[in-house]
Amino acid sequence: MENPAIITIDKLIKRFPVGNGEFTALNNINLQFKKGEFTGLVGPSGSGKTTLLNIIGSLDTPTEGIVTVLDHSIAKLTHKQSAQLRNKHLGFIFQTYNLFPVYTVYENVEFALLLQHMPAAERRKAVLDALEWVGLTDKINSKPPQLSGGEGQRVAIARAMVKRPAIMLADEPTANLDSKNSHHILQTMKRLNEELQTTFIFATHDEKVMGYLNRIISLEDGKVVKDEQVVPAKN
Amino acid sequence: MIQFLFKGIIRDKNRSVLPILVISLGVFLTVLGSAWFKGVFSDMINTNANFTAGHVRVMTRAYAENVDQTPNDLALVEVDQLINDLDNQFPDFEWVKRTHFGGLLDVPNEEGETRAQGMAIGQGIDFFSPGTHEPERMNIPSSIVEGKLPGQPGEALISDDFAKRFKVNIGDPITLFGSTMYGGMAFTNFTVCGTVRFGMRALDRGAILIDISDAQIALDMADAAGEVLGFQKSGNYDEERALQVKDAFNAQYAADSDEFAPVMQRLNDQAFLGYYLDLAKYMSSIVIFIFVLAMSIVLWNTGLLGGLRRYNEFGMRLAMGEEKRHIYGSLITESIIIGTIGSVVGTIFGLAAGYYLQQHGIDMGSAMQGGGMMLPTVFKARIGPEAFYIGFIPGLISMVLGNALAGIAIYRRQTAVLTKELSV
Structure with a gap:
């Protein structure tokens, strides 16, 4: 059975105003992503990885071209519609975990479901399941300042996946972690990808991440210079 | 959430x-x-209301025009009847007679000859009526430095500064030289029963406080008073109510062209108080x-x-x-x-x-x-x-x-x- 594309990028151009001129961050990008991919956008700083991730995540809009995510054209979405898309279908993981410092681990993860108005009992089960997934059931009452870097990023993963999004967008998720924690995080995400068929798209230049990817898209100066399927070294 | x-x-x-x-x-x-x-x-x-203007003040029209000079020759007459009428008409106010006067205080020696003299401003207020609020209203009891309030006719309080300046003691006689309501000279003897200090220079330089009945006798003002003051019984000045009372009172005399017809002013109508x-x-x-x-x-x-x-x-x-x-x-x-x-x-x-x-x-x-x-x-x-x-x-x-x-x-x-x- 054919696996249809859930993200389609057609002739995408993104320009930013700089002084009196413009800077082209993405130049004529054409890509497709299918359900269950574990893909990395790699390239040096300024190559356009984060910009592409932001547009896929409906945090930004194309200057030209069409980007369709789960049948939603990003350019045509209103603020409210793009918020709803992120709320229901997209999960974000950032380099600096961005947990809410005054809330407990449980409450940080729960917040994603509060936005979906999920009933309390259902919410509790989903939060505990997510924390079990990332191996943090013993930390539910801890607050972010009490966690290690690896634990903090695992909470961020639990918060992103608790709503079972179709697509997870991770921007340099291992940049602040040591090697051991990086592998732990990546293994967790790989397991999510395999068991829940969640599509992962990474923006990274971390060699450790590349070892887990099954597709690597190389960007340079806003252009795709290479797009290759690979056999993950850490499978 | x-x-x-x-x-x-x-x-x-x-x-x-x-x-x-x-x-x-x-x-x-x-x-x-x-x-x-x-x-x-x-x-x-x-x-200022307690000492001079009341919450509302009734005077003759002629007196009101020269109020700064306290012209007692233009004073209200038949004030007892007027107060009775005011009490009936406006029972939420307490109505009192006041007479301001100026004069010379003469301090005699043992032989009865003039030892010292000084200018004084005086007020006749109600010290003697049962239940009078006037001494408290003017904060006199707590302003007494020596002696006591006037308790009988012929007694007077004088300012402590004046008493010290002219070495006047409690029980000493003093004589008030003034002018009567009809323009004649008035000489009346009083006995100093106490001295007061209000903390207000305007009053402490030289003041004499006597009962209103003594003022009426001394200034030949039988059943007359310079002013009738009205104080709201709540104790606080309600300018809206004062305006109602003023308008109602003045309306009764609107058709009267007599310059001795009474006129009411409220506190706001006083030049600087407004x-x-x-x-x-x-x-x-x-x-x-x-x-x-x-x-x-x-x-x-x-x-x-x-x-x-x-x-x-x-x-x-x-x-x-x-x-x-x-x-x-x-x-x-x-x-x-x-x-x-x-x-x-x-x-x-x-x-x-x-x-x-x-x-x-x-x-x-x-x-x-x-x-x-x-x-x-x-x-x-x-x-x-x-x-x-x-x-x-x-x-x-x-x-x-x-x-x-x-x-x-x-x-x-x-x-x-x-x-x-x-x-x-």
Whole structure:
């Protein structure tokens, strides 16, 4: 059975105003992503990885071209519609975990479901399941300042996946972690990808991440210079 | 979600304790300041009302035109009947006779020859009627330095400064040289029963206080008085009621063209008191405006810093699919909650401090030495109904305004820019 594309990028151009001129961050990008991919956008700083991730995540809009995510054209979405898309279908993981410092681990993860108005009992089960997934059931009452870097990023993963999004967008998720924690995080995400068929798209230049990817898209100066399927070294 | 936001407010001291402290302090100062100004101006007005003008004052038209000269030849006659009528018509007022006069006080030696003389201003007030409030109204009992209040005809209180200057002792005779209501010379002997110091230079330089009946005899003013003063029985000046009474009274004599027909004026109609009354009215507004402005600046700054500190949180919430409008709404809701708590706390402490100052006041007698105006020496706050809600205006508005201004940045910034900051 054919696996249809859930993200389609057609002739995408993104320009930013700089002084009196413009800077082209993405130049004529054409890509497709299918359900269950574990893909990395790699390239040096300024190559356009984060910009592409932001547009896929409906945090930004194309200057030209069409980007369709789960049948939603990003350019045509209103603020409210793009918020709803992120709320229901997209999960974000950032380099600096961005947990809410005054809330407990449980409450940080729960917040994603509060936005979906999920009933309390259902919410509790989903939060505990997510924390079990990332191996943090013993930390539910801890607050972010009490966690290690690896634990903090695992909470961020639990918060992103608790709503079972179709697509997870991770921007340099291992940049602040040591090697051991990086592998732990990546293994967790790989397991999510395999068991829940969640599509992962990474923006990274971390060699450790590349070892887990099954597709690597190389960007340079806003252009795709290479797009290759690979056999993950850490499978 | 509301419960979630509440937890955040309670746990994040920078979002709760600090703003609540700032608002409480501002509201406390607003409530206390407003009660204080109201009390001070009320005291100033009441002092002048008690000593000279009453809440309303009845005079002849001719007397009113020359009121600064206290022309007793133009005084009211048949005042007992007039007071009886006023009592029946306006029972919420207490009506009293007053006669102001000027003269020369002569102090004799043992042989009865003039030892010293000095100018004096005098007042005839009701010392003797059962239940009279006049001595207390003029704060005489607590102003007595030596001796006692006049208890029988022929007794007089004189100012302590005058007594010391001319070495007059309690029990010494003095003679008042003045002019009668009909323009003749008046010589009347009195016995000094006490000395007083009001703390008001205008009165302390040389004053003589005698009973109104003695003044009537001395100045040949049988059943006459310079003025009839009306005081509201509530004790506080209600200018609306005073206006009603004045209009009703004057309407009765509108058709009478006699220059000796009575005319009523209220406190506001006195030249400089009207200015003070207006000042008292607007002073509270000015105080509140200043606090609103100052607190808006402080809380705008607090809100802006709090907002900047929470940019990561807002960015993450946006990334998780929360709408900008919802984040902005939650920020405003938080500010309403914090503003309300701060306003309640500040109002409670402001009222407590205001109540203390209402009971005890602050003695500013030393600062008032040498003043020519009739001013009280102890200033007290006055808590009115507005003190219970006035603090909420700056407390709530400033907080919400500060946060609303800071929160606009959420709308002005691109979502992607907010989120880029998440990767820093």
